[in-house]
Amino acid sequence: MEDFALTELIVGGMSMMFLAAGGVIAFFITYQKRLLNQQLKHREAEKAHQLELLNANFQSQERERNRIGRDLHDEVGALLTTAKLYFRYLDAAQSSEKFEELKDKAMDVLEETIASVRRVSHDMRPVVLERLGLVDAIVDMADKINDSGEVKIVFEHNLTQKLDFEMQLNWYRITQELINNALKHANASVITIRFHEKGNTLIMDYKDDGVGLKNNAVKSGIGLQNIESRLSLMKGKMEFPKGESKGLALSLTSKIALNKTKEND
Amino acid sequence: MDLKTLSSLSIVAPAIVAIVAFKRLPKEAKYLAWLTIISAVVNLIANYKLNFFVNEVDRMNVQYFNLFAIAQYVLLNRLFFLILKRGAWKKVLNGLLVLFLIFAVVNIILWQPFNTFGSNVIWVGNISFVGFSLLYFSQLLSSERYHNLTQDWVFWLSAGLLLYNASAFVLFLMTSYIVEANRDIYYASNRLNAIFNLVLTGFYFVSLFVAAKRYKLSQVDDA
Numbered sequence: 001m002e003d004f005a006l007t008e009l010i011v012g013g014m015s016m017m018f019l020a021a022g023g024v025i026a027f028f029i030t031y032q033k034r035l036l037n038q039q040l041k042h043r044e045a046e047k048a049h050q051l052e053l054l055n056a057n058f059q060s061q062e063r064e065r066n067r068i069g070r071d072l073h074d075e076v077g078a079l080l081t082t083a084k085l086y087f088r089y090l091d092a093a094q095s096s097e098k099f100e101e102l103k104d105k106a107m108d109v110l111e112e113t114i115a116s117v118r119r120v121s122h123d124m125r126p127v128v129l130e131r132l133g134l135v136d137a138i139v140d141m142a143d144k145i146n147d148s149g150e151v152k153i154v155f156e157h158n159l160t161q162k163l164d165f166e167m168q169l170n171w172y173r174i175t176q177e178l179i180n181n182a183l184k185h186a187n188a189s190v191i192t193i194r195f196h197e198k199g200n201t202l203i204m205d206y207k208d209d210g211v212g213l214k215n216n217a218v219k220s221g222i223g224l225q226n227i228e229s230r231l232s233l234m235k236g237k238m239e240f241p242k243g244e245s246k247g248l249a250l251s252l253t254s255k256i257a258l259n260k261t262k263e264n265d
Numbered sequence: 266m267d268l269k270t271l272s273s274l275s276i277v278a279p280a281i282v283a284i285v286a287f288k289r290l291p292k293e294a295k296y297l298a299w300l301t302i303i304s305a306v307v308n309l310i311a312n313y314k315l316n317f318f319v320n321e322v323d324r325m326n327v328q329y330f331n332l333f334a335i336a337q338y339v340l341l342n343r344l345f346f347l348i349l350k351r352g353a354w355k356k357v358l359n360g361l362l363v364l365f366l367i368f369a370v371v372n373i374i375l376w377q378p379f380n381t382f383g384s385n386v387i388w389v390g391n392i393s394f395v396g397f398s399l400l401y402f403s404q405l406l407s408s409e410r411y412h413n414l415t416q417d418w419v420f421w422l423s424a425g426l427l428l429y430n431a432s433a434f435v436l437f438l439m440t441s442y443i444v445e446a447n448r449d450i451y452y453a454s455n456r457l458n459a460i461f462n463l464v465l466t467g468f469y470f471v472s473l474f475v476a477a478k479r480y481k482l483s484q485v486d487d488a
Contacts, residue, residue: 006439007450013435014457021395021431025424028402029414036411 053232056225071120079113126172134168135159138175138193151183157195163202164257170230171195171204174252178206181223186210186248202236202256209247227252272459272466273308279469280305286477294418294476296344300337301469307333331383335369338362338390341426345397348419354400361393384440391434398423398430418476425468432461 086106090099122128129137135157142153163171175193182188188210196203224238231238236254283290283298290298311326339362346358369386377383401423405412414420436458 007453010435010439010450010454011457013439014432014454014461017435018428018432018461021427024399024402024427028406031406032411032414039411 053225053229057229060226060229068120068124071116071123075116076113076120079109079116083109083113126169129168129172130165134163134171135195137168137172138195141176141179142193145179145183151188152190153179154190154192156193159195159197159202161197161256162259164259167202167234167254167257170234171202171254174204174227174230177223177227178250182208182210182248186212188247197256200256202254204250204252206250206252207247212246212248268456269459270312272462273312275463275466276301276304276308276469279466279473282470282473282477286473289477290473291476293344293347294473296340296347297418297422297469297473297476300340300344301473303333303336303340327382328379331373331379331386334383334386334390335366338365338369338386338393341394341397344422345401349400349404351404354404358397365389365393382440384437388434388437388440391430391437394426394430395434398427402427416475416478418472421468421472421475425465425472428468429461429465433458 083106086102086109090102090106126137128140132140138155142155145151145153178193179191182191186208188208191208192206194205196205228238231252231254234254234257236252239251239253241249241251279301283301287295287298307329311329314326342358342362342365346355349355349358365386368389369383372383372385373379377385401419405420412420436454439454
């Protein structure tokens with residue numbers, strides 16, 4: 001009986017231990033498989049997100065091309081057509097008074113055309129940004145909007161470092177996109193923009209008192225995707241701070257890239 | 266050929282893989298290669314002596330296993346020393362190696378002389394190998410990256426060591442009781458051990474085969 005118990009103890013113990021070890025290995029394999037599935041899902045989600053950003057980027061480029069095309073066609077094209085008409089009548093003008101009048105008008109139209117071309121080109125690459133830098137460009141943008149008296153933009157910053165121009169351009173476009181969004185879709189009356197540096201990180205806190213994202217449904221829209229796309233270029237991220245009940249509040253961050261050339265000084 | 270002899274000589278298969286593919290093996294896997302080669306030699310000699318010598322003294326083969334137990338511990342300890350990334354674990358492995366060698370000498374002097382079966386050294390080794398395997402699994406678990414286990418030779422080695430040593434530990438811990446008990450218990454437990462040993466050599470074989478294919482070692486993040 002004692003021998004039988006010993007046999008049971010040894011053979012049973014060995015078998016149990018073998019099965020327990022098998023269980024550990026089975027658990028480990030299952031865990032690894034689950035990890036693989038999670039990674040695949042994560043990778044697919046990331047891929048889909050990148051595609052969305054790419055799509056938004058294309059749409060944004062297309063929209064910009066359309067706008068430039070429309071500006072050129074509606075403004076510059078129309079003005080040049082008018083100027084052509086004036087020049088045609090210049091030949092036919094009988095009196096010198098009429099000639100002078102038509103010439104002045106043609107010159108005015110050409111001046112207007114030049115201004116129009118300048119505006120289109122400034123929109124493509126903001127001269128104020130190139131000349132004065134990000135802070136003054138945003139101040140300029142805010143001043144122009146504040147002059148309307150309908151919307152108030154509060155802009156604060158503690159930026160001291162000279163940022164890389166591409167980074168400035170990205171932040172300028174992001175600011176532009178947010179303000180455009182607030183004016184076009186959110187019906188905001190007060191917009192607060194704060195730029196501050198924290199170590200090697202640039203932080204932009206944005207807030208407006210508009211209708212927020214729920215009503216205008218732009219959370220997945222092209223505007224915010226453009227912003228995200230620009231942030232991803234700067235290895236940055238966008239967060240929605242909790243506890244903001246009215247309007248839109250965003251916290252955007254990116255690593256600071258300093259200006260290494262004197263080109264834009 | 267009975268099950269025990271088959272199990273004992275099965276180590277020849279991975280040893281052949283080790284010899285043929287030795288140059289292609291990564292540095293860490295060379296320890297496993299040596300382990301299988303030494304194990305094959307020991308088992309061949311032990312079986313030869315057991316089967317071809319009539320004289321009781323000449324039939325003695327336990328001293329080969331006693332030496333092998335120590336060599337096996339040193340080789341696997343050094344193998345896992347290279348595989349495990351965490352500094353603290355490496356220190357533990359160094360400490361365990363010193364302690365094990367001291368224990369092996371003390372065991373021979375005080376409890377189990379060299380010409381008797383050194384079961385104490387073997388079951389202490391069994392526990393250690395279970396620990397080494399679990400440390401490797403823990404290292405893989407702490408990594409967030411997926412590892413293709415079928416291409417990870419250390420996984421095959423660790424799985425084999427865990428399966429065999431977890432069960433063999435019980436056998437060698439109870440050796441003194443088994444010797445005193447009747448032959449049925451001895452045969453039953455040894456048959457079971459022979460089966461588990463076949464599993465171990467199977468895993469050694471796959472491990473060396475995978476390592477010989479020059480799959481990269483799993484790059485496990487430092488936890």
